[in-house]
Amino acid sequence: MKHPEYELQKQVCAYLNEHYPDVFYRSDTIASVKLTAAQGARNKAIQKEGFKTPDLTLFEPNKYYHGLFIELKVDSPFKKDGTLKKNAHLEAQQKSINDLNAKGYFALFSWGFDMTKDLIDSYMKL
Numbered sequence: 001m002k003h004p005e006y007e008l009q010k011q012v013c014a015y016l017n018e019h020y021p022d023v024f025y026r027s028d029t030i031a032s033v034k035l036t037a038a039q040g041a042r043n044k045a046i047q048k049e050g051f052k053t054p055d056l057t058l059f060e061p062n063k064y065y066h067g068l069f070i071e072l073k074v075d076s077p078f079k080k081d082g083t084l085k086k087n088a089h090l091e092a093q094q095k096s097i098n099d100l101n102a103k104g105y106f107a108l109f110s111w112g113f114d115m116t117k118d119l120i121d122s123y124m125k126l
């Protein structure tokens with residue numbers, strides 16, 4: 001079974017390891033893991049209700065932000081007019097992104113390797 005977002009995560013993490021070896025980060029893979037019912041219940045019991053943890057977190061503050069949160073996508077979650085596609089899961093992810101931004105983090109959607117690499121590089125230069 002193919003998991004394109006997982007493959008993107010692996011590629012981005014390899015880039016981080018090579019270009020920013022001293023940066024602490026966490027890459028969430030729970031979305032690409034098939035949990036048993038018991039594992040799913042255990043996982044749900046220790047998560048913040050209503051908060052969708054972005055796929056990648058860089059624990060690296062800069063001059064402007066406390067850290068970087070990236071919700072990785074293979075394709076854009078936005079329509080051509082710039083609005084978010086109508087989807088309850090995307091809307092919940094956008095709410096988490098907004099909440100993180102309000103707390104002084106830099107959080108956003110990113111799609112594809114090149115966009116994500118450029119985003120990380122720009123963040124690290126701030």
